[in-house]
Amino acid sequence: MIMYFAWRIGQIIRPEDTLARLGGDEFTLLLPGLSSPEESLSVAESIRDALAEPFEVEDQELFVTTSIGIVTGPEGVSSSDELVRDAETAMYRAKAQGRARAVVFDENMHRDASERLKMETDLTKAVENGEFVPFYQPIIDLRTGRINGFEALIRWQHPVEGIVPPGAFIPLAEETGLIVPMGKFVLQAASRQLRIWQERYPAFSNLTMSVNLSVEQMKTDGIVAQLTEVIRDSGIRPELIKIEITESGIMENMDYALHVLKSFEAQNIRLSIDDFGTGYSSLSHLHSFPFHFLKVDRSFVGDMEDKRENMEIVKTIMSLAHSLDKHVIAEGVEEHSQLSLLKALGCEYGQGFYFSKPLPAPEAEAMLAENPLWT
Ligand code: C2E
Ligand code: MG
Ligand code: MG
Numbered sequence: 001m002i003m004y005f006a007w008r009i010g011q012i013i014r015p016e017d018t019l020a021r022l023g024g025d026e027f028t029l030l031l032p033g034l035s036s037p038e039e040s041l042s043v044a045e046s047i048r049d050a051l052a053e054p055f056e057v058e059d060q061e062l063f064v065t066t067s068i069g070i071v072t073g074p075e076g077v078s079s080s081d082e083l084v085r086d087a088e089t090a091m092y093r094a095k096a097q098g099r100a101r102a103v104v105f106d107e108n109m110h111r112d113a114s115e116r117l118k119m120e121t122d123l124t125k126a127v128e129n130g131e132f133v134p135f136y137q138p139i140i141d142l143r144t145g146r147i148n149g150f151e152a153l154i155r156w157q158h159p160v161e162g163i164v165p166p167g168a169f170i171p172l173a174e175e176t177g178l179i180v181p182m183g184k185f186v187l188q189a190a191s192r193q194l195r196i197w198q199e200r201y202p203a204f205s206n207l208t209m210s211v212n213l214s215v216e217q218m219k220t221d222g223i224v225a226q227l228t229e230v231i232r233d234s235g236i237r238p239e240l241i242k243i244e245i246t247e248s249g250i251m252e253n254m255d256y257a258l259h260v261l262k263s264f265e266a267q268n269i270r271l272s273i274d275d276f277g278t279g280y281s282s283l284s285h286l287h288s289f290p291f292h293f294l295k296v297d298r299s300f301v302g303d304m305e306d307k308r309e310n311m312e313i314v315k316t317i318m319s320l321a322h323s324l325d326k327h328v329i330a331e332g333v334e335e336h337s338q339l340s341l342l343k344a345l346g347c348e349y350g351q352g353f354y355f356s357k358p359l360p361a362p363e364a365e366a367m368l369a370e371n372p373l374w375t
Contacts, residue, residue: 004057005064008050012043026091028084037072037104044068044102052100067094068102089113120176122158123169127181131157134186135358136193138367139210139329139351142343145374147367149208151244151351152190153358154182174216183217187227191234191241193361198236201368210242210272215249219256224263231269242270242293247279250289258289265290272329277317287324294321298332298352305337318345339374 002021009019009027018030029047034040047066054061069091071083090105126132134152141148156164173179194209201207217223231238243264250257250273261271272293277300296317304311314330321328330342333352342350355374356367 004055005051008053009047012046012050022084026088028087034072037070040070040072041102041104044070048100048102065100067091067100069094069105070102071105086110116172119169119172123173123176123178126156126158127178127185130185131159132182132185133157133360134190134193135360136190136364137351137358138356138364139208139349140355140374142339142347142350146371147204147207148349149210149240149242150190150194150364151210151212151358152186152193153212154186155358170214174214177216179214179216180220180223183211183213184226184230187211187230187241188234191231191236194240195234195236197365197368200365201371203371204368206240207368208240208242208270209236210244212244212274215246215252218245218249218260219253224260224267228264228267228269231267238268239270242272244272244274244295246274247276249279251279254285261290275331277313286320291326293327293329293349295329295331295351296347301330301332301338301342301352302334304341311341314342315345318347322346 002025006019006021006027009029013019013029013031016032020028020030022028029043031040031043034043047068051064051066054063056062069087069089071086071090073083086105086109089109090103093109094101094103133155135155136150136152138147139149139151140146154166154170156166156169158164170179173182190209190211194207198205198207213223213227220226227243228238231241245257245261250261264271270293271291272295273289273291274295275297276294277297294317296314300310300313300317302310304314318328327348329349329351330338330347331351333339333342333350333354335354338352339350339354359367
């Protein structure tokens with residue numbers, strides 16, 4: 001196959017051009033004397049066309065698509081290694097854009113790629129050095145006005161940059177698989193913390209702890225067993241742990257999610273659907289999921305007073321949840337007026353800056369000691 005492929009490219013190029021196979025299904029073409037990137041793009045196009053014709057191999061028709069990365073030189077490029085590296089960067093960019101593309105390298109790509117590599121290295125080291133900490137944001141029982149539990153939200157204590165929020169590193173952690181040790185760490189730290197608080201503050205013996213689980217974690221083999229063991233080791237009653245999975249994460253992998261959720265349920269661990277309202281759930285499936293709490297996404301709670309449709313969405317989610325016998329947690333409560341409205345609508349729990357931002361453990365503990373009442 002590779003031979004046919006090389007032969008066809010050989011038909012289009014000029015005698016002075018060089019074709020080499022880099023390995024696997026990757027080829028390099030050296031085209032001396034082209035005067036502009038446009039010219040190389042048109043060569044790329046003819047290569048693509050030549051390869052778009054099906055190949056006949058042992059009576060079968062095979063199709064290939066090509067992703068082409070182009071680098072023009074020699075300005076600013078000092079070695080052939082660098083040339084090949086830049087061409088590869090452009091090729092991966094082409095691949096990422098979909099099938100059969102050609103992309104010309106530019107310096108920004110190099111910067112993106114090296115920034116990413118640096119971040120990946122930093123992140124790996126940070127996991128090893130234990131630079132992550134959970135912060136804790138209280139979840140309030142709106143019926144009593146007291147703290148019901150906390151959500152653990154990871155922060156990176158970067159030695160140079162200070163506290164880094166999860167939005168800046170979770171996507172990369174998911175891509176690289178680092179989310180798995182990271183997630184295990186958060187659950188471990190948070191359930192130990194919960195144990196300590198329950199012992200120190202007998203009024204909070206039923207305090208709960210919510211921990212986020214990303215789709216990438218969910219897809220890991222043995223994840224439920226791993227997390228269940230962490231909870232068991234902490235000595236916490238499993239029903240006081242709430243695993244949060246986003247609605248879009250569930251919808252993306254419905255069968256898998258159902259399997260994972262059921263395994264958690266069998267261990268008596270509670271489940272919340274996070275960011276609800278943003279993920280286009282199929283309502284007909286919702287009732288078959290073994291979850292206990294719906295967290296209404298903060299985008300609806302935020303301006304439900306100004307936008308009538310948001311208010312309607314909050315109301316609808318609430319009646320949907322109640323008809324399925326689930327409790328509702330409103331995210332992003334920032335004003336007292338929202339609190340009053342949510343209480344009037346029969347919402348069970350609230351979370352948001354109005355009550356408190358996510359706090360480092362000692363400050364969250366100070367709140368427990370004070371045991372504030374919100375009315
Ligand atoms: P989330 O699970 O939906 O967490 C709620 C986010 O909303 C938090 O952002 C919190 O700080 C923010 N928030 C809470 N109340 C308010 C409010 O009143 N107004 C506004 N504007 N924001 C509010 P954070 O801590 O930056 O976390 C962002 C997301 O990162 C989380 O969304 C969650 O999806 C993810 N994440 C955080 N920690 C972990 C973790 O340990 N594991 C995994 N897999 N994901 C995590
Ligand atoms: Mg959450
Ligand atoms: Mg959320």
